[in-house]
Amino acid sequence: MGEQITIRDIAKKCGVGVSTVSRAINNHPDINEETRQLILDTIEKYGYVPNNSARNLKRTESQTIAVLVKGINNPFFADMIRIIEKKIVRAGYSFILQQVEEREDEIETAVMLEKEKRLKGVIFLGGIYTHPEQDFNKLTVPFVVSTVDVTIPESMKNGAAVSIDDMTESKKMTDYLLSRGYRRIALLTAPVDDESIGKCRLAGYLSALRGAGIDPEAGLIRHMPADAQTYSVEVGYRMTRELISSGVFFDCVYAISDTMAVGACRALYEAGIKVPADCGVAGFDGIDIGKYYCPSITTVAQPRSEMSECTVDLLLDQLQGEDARGRNRKTIFPARQIPRESTL
Numbered sequence: 191m192g193e194q195i196t197i198r199d200i201a202k203k204c205g206v207g208v209s210t211v212s213r214a215i216n217n218h219p220d221i222n223e224e225t226r227q228l229i230l231d232t233i234e235k236y237g238y239v240p241n242n243s244a245r246n247l248k249r250t251e252s253q254t255i256a257v258l259v260k261g262i263n264n265p266f267f268a269d270m271i272r273i274i275e276k277k278i279v280r281a282g283y284s285f286i287l288q289q290v291e292e293r294e295d296e297i298e299t300a301v302m303l304e305k306e307k308r309l310k311g312v313i314f315l316g317g318i319y320t321h322p323e324q325d326f327n328k329l330t331v332p333f334v335v336s337t338v339d340v341t342i343p344e345s346m347k348n349g350a351a352v353s354i355d356d357m358t359e360s361k362k363m364t365d366y367l368l369s370r371g372y373r374r375i376a377l378l379t380a381p382v383d384d385e386s387i388g389k390c391r392l393a394g395y396l397s398a399l400r401g402a403g404i405d406p407e408a409g410l411i412r413h414m415p416a417d418a419q420t421y422s423v424e425v426g427y428r429m430t431r432e433l434i435s436s437g438v439f440f441d442c443v444y445a446i447s448d449t450m451a452v453g454a455c456r457a458l459y460e461a462g463i464k465v466p467a468d469c470g471v472a473g474f475d476g477i478d479i480g481k482y483y484c485p486s487i488t489t490v491a492q493p494r495s496e497m498s499e500c501t502v503d504l505l506l507d508q509l510q511g512e513d514a515r516g517r518n519r520k521t522i523f524p525a526r527q528i529p530r531e532s533t534l
Contacts, residue, residue, distance in 0.1 A: 195238045203236070204229050216253055217282035220510050253310060254284040255505065256303050258296050260316035262289045264421050265449060266475045266494070267315055270336075273498035274313060281506055283310060290317065292420055297321055301328045311505045314338070318385040332508035336501040337492075338386055342519050350504040351520045352497050356387045359490050359525040360394025361401075363472060364444065366488075366527055368402050370534050372442035372470055375399070376410045378429045378454060379446050380420065384413075391446040391474065409438040421446075426453025434461050441469055442533070448473035448480035451487045455532065470533040476526070485531035493523050 201208045206225060213221045214229040232238075255278050259267055271287065278285045288303060290296045296317040303309060312333040319340040326333075332348045339353040367375055377395050380388020392411070399406050412433055418425040426445050433440065434457065443458070445451040451473030455465055463469050465485055473480050476491025500521055 195236050200229065200232055200236070200238050204232050218253065254286055254307050255311045255313065256286050256288055256300065256307065256309050257313045257315060258288045258290050258300055260290040260292065260296055261420055263419060264447070265477050265479060266447070269494050270315060270498045273495060274502055277499065277502040297325045297328060300333070304329060304331055311509055313501055313505060320385040332505055334501050334505045336497060339390060348508060350508070352501045352504065354492050354523050354525045356390035357394040360391035360474070361398045362527060363474065363490050364395045364398030367442055367444060367470065367472060367533065368398065370470065373404065374410065374440045375442045375444050376412065376433055376440040377444050378412050378414070378426055378450050380414060381416045382413045388446060395444065409436060410440060421449055423449050423453040426450030427457045430454040430457035442472070443469060444472045446474050448475045448477045448487055448489055452479055452483050455483065465532050466534050472533055476528060488530045488533040489528050491526045491528050493525070497523055
């Protein structure tokens, strides 16, 4: 019978549908383990050889999860991508990584990919949080927005979100710097028109200053240029040099990413300003570069591993028919302040 046996023959012998056999062949998670083993044993017994080209097409078109990253050069995302990819592949899906440029619309990119690749699901890393509901409704597959504090409307059954509370955590960091005696805290933040984490972290900074009775000063708030590589060491360096050149007095630099904080330290060093003796420096994210830089950078550490695991779990729940665990459609993780050598 050998090569002539078809997938329909296998399905009939196992008492299952053709789609169930296909899922077993493609290692799809949505299948009973006993049934999977029965199908695989039957395939081996009768020497059924799947059509490789058809199988590969099926795998590409309908067993693929896309991860769209805005700011792919940011080291913060490196560990997350590694964990997410491993977990997706282990669950039996293919994985594709798509870079989204800073001025690109990540949802439009996802909609295009969904049509081209017949995606099973989408994960967004980075991006903005102000997309209207009708934009998200263009996606017909389950999705999870990760690292951006976005609210998923109750009416939308195919979405979920995972993040920290950027505004609250930024306020806590600014409160900490104020408690250490800093009063002229310069902020290195996102472009003026930012609608993502930069806006939230700026709001937290402003809230802390006002809570301490300090009027925010425009000269201490430095927005990165719209054409800059966002959240990079270079942009932190450039912004701090401009801050120094402006002549405005500051006793601390709070950068909304660790990479920018490292760039700030370099600019301060070149200007003969000692950290932390003359000026404190703080960052955000908790990536390794801040830990091993000299001086090590005070930061807000995001639980990247836990957020990555939760992101994939929420997507898989939806793919397996569960509504993103119902009450957990929006999952907020606590961050952790880590005081280090760069502040007094």
